[in-house]
Amino acid sequence: MNDIKNVCVYSASSTKIDKKYFDAAEDLGRLLAKNEINLINGAGCLGLMKAVADATLEDGGTVTGVIPHFMVEQGWHHKGLTKLIETENMHERKQLMADLSDGVIALPGGCGTLEELLEIITWKQLALYLKPIVILNIDGFFDPLLEMLDRAIDENFMRIEHGNIWQVATTPEEAINFLFTTPKWSKEIRKFAAI
Template sequence: MKSICVFCGSSMGNRPSYAYAAASLGRELALLKIDLIYGGSNIGTMRVLADACLATGGNVTGIMPHLLANREILHQSLTKVITCNTMAERKEWMGKLADAFIVLPGGVGTLDELFEAFTWLQLDVYEKPIGLLNVEGFFDDLLRFLDRATHDGFIRREHRQNLIVDDDPGRLIERLHNETLVKPHSKWVDELIDDTNNKLSSQ
């Protein structure tokens, strides 16, 4: 595994543990010689993550739309910077360059990136693992929602199993490297069509 894209916040959050986790992950990536790919910002836990990786000798690529770069929030000390036109292009670059994804606590933008990557995995756009660094149980409620959506038939169990959750950065990276993605059989879309037709015809 040569590179990992990390999704995290443009805010620091209200708990010191969020910044601590971001810094720990940044250092761990550098020590393991894994390149960090992230959103390119110099604010929030995004900055903490990048600073820690750079200070430990790691390589950091930031990807940022012109709209945000022009607001002077682009980190000025990165190994490499890629600017693009839109938020959608930013995520496309992240998907192409990363071998895996890690999600830290964050807000709406972080969740958008998580679910984009999760959808890529579901649709076989990329076969790249996704890990949630569950700092102080931050993602517990989200995981309960995903379990409910799986139980109620909106997410396939095979897809749900592909989200790897851990509260330790080093262990999460190791699991991303070692665990095998669970793939549904090739007819799963046909099953959705049949299920829709059967349930509509029985109404």
């Protein structure tokens, strides 16, 4: 079993999305609190970022938000988090979120969420991030991306071993379970990296 104390959750800031995504984010937040796992996220005050943070806090959990200074100046940050860390830029934000985490869960989202997910997958492919990565595939949201990744493996753009970089969950409970049970990678996996 992995020692999971801090989990980075990537998610949408949109407020116009279906209720099922908000329900999943809130369930995930409650599960993080119940399991005494500190939530690390992008500190947004809207959408699924806010929903998962609020649910975690409401159930007695803790939340560390990491956000660039320019977003704080715009008032885009959640003002009720346990801890707020300001960074100089987006790159520093993503690096710090990864550094602080014992695993990653990706909820549905737009370009920002997809970019964060693909970057952390790439980092794991290169043995720069060795911890569990879980894609929370609510109602098949990530199916097109997963099909694209399978095609990349089928057509030798990625090695078959890279298909083990991420786990796919369909419920928040399954996502949490994967964090604890997915074997961590070792630096030996570097030999598989497609460089």
